[in-house]
Amino acid sequence: MIQYLNFFKKPQGAAYLFILPALVILLVFTVIPLLATIVISVLDMDIFLKGASYSGMENFQKLLSDERYWNAMKNTFYFTFVQMPLQIMLALVVAVFVSTNTLFRKILRTAFFLPFVCSLTAIAIVWSFLLDPQTGLYTHYLHLIGLPRLEFLRDPELAMPTVILMTVWRNFGYSMIILMAGIQSIPKSYYEAAQIDGASKLKQFKNITIPMLIPALSFCVITTTISALQVFDQIFVTTQGGPLFRTETVVNYIYNTGFKLAPYDLGYASAISVSLMVVIMLITLSMNRYFLNNETSDVL
Incomplete structure (x- = not known):
């Protein structure tokens, strides 16, 4: 002892x-x-934990023929690989702009970061009101200029892009702060030497800022991708996976299968969760290896 x-x-x-x-x-x-x-995931059981029995790989075999699962996976990838690049590119552009320490740009940093601090559920509710085709403020402005009242969250073609843009607006401040810190940590002497050599601002950004930002960029890309693959809150509040299952993601499907719709198949919902975990793991490891190789090549 x-x-x-x-x-x-x-x-x-x-x-x-x-x-x-x-x-x-x-x-x-x-x-x-x-x-x-x-x-x-290898049991046949419901949410009430009654009559649980071993089912082996039946739940995973069921995934292969479940069209709704593959639709949810497609929607998840659509959301992820549109939202993530938009968020990172917007965050990078804004981070470059607000990286200098003037009072106005400090205020902008706070304004851009503030939505990320707020509850995603509350933000989704507010945006639902703003985009309502009958009483929404934005649809009212469209009507005033002679355009139709678009049903942003009820139209199968517009629902997912609307959720993506709402998510980018809410989350880009998080990536912006990290990238801005990375930009501010780059030695000024690099830019001074480039200016002496006659390099333009664009060349400085391409050959100095981007290579030096790879660690911060890799962190932002990986964390944003993981978060996007698990998207749930904003879709649950705004569209409930509709219309016509066009915004139903894998996590929404897990919730509907295990906790919302009878027979509350918790075993199958867990199998879907395991499949999503494997997908996230594979994508994350691939991205991490890619960025590590880029960092190593830059050092060499």
Whole structure:
């Protein structure tokens, strides 16, 4: 016992002691639910946990012929690979603009970052009111200039692009702050040397800013992609996966299958969750390797 107490008095032991609460939270809210999901995915059970029986790989085999699952996966990829580039490009352009420390640009940083601090659910509710075809402020302005009252969240063709633009507007401030910090950390001497050599602002941005920002860019791209692949809140509040399942993503389908629609098939919902976890893992590892290779080549 005394030996263990002496260990915690050392710097290394004290470090373990300080991270222990975070490890406990991670174990309780991440590791245990993850393992439970994997176990439930091979069971035939409902949300009430009654009559659970082992079903083997039947739930995963069911995925292969489930058209609604593949539609949800298609919508998820559509959302992710449109929203993520838009958010990163907008954040990068704005980060370059607000990176200088003037009072006006400091105010802009706060204004752009503020939506990210607000509740996504509250933002989705507000946007639902603004885009309502009958009482919405934006549709009213369209009517005033002679355009039709577009049903942004009820039209199968407009619903997903609308949700994407709303998400970009809300989230780009997060990426902007990270990229701005990366830009401010680039030594000014690099730009001064480029100016002496006659490099234009565009060449400086291409040959200095972008290569030096790869660590920050990789972090933003990977975290934004992971978040987008798990999109749920804004779609749940604004469209409920409609119209005609055009905005139903994988997480929405998991919720509908396991918790909303009878027979509340928790085993199948867990199998969908495991499949999404594998997809996210593969995409994340691929992106991480790509960015690590780029960082290494820049160093060499």
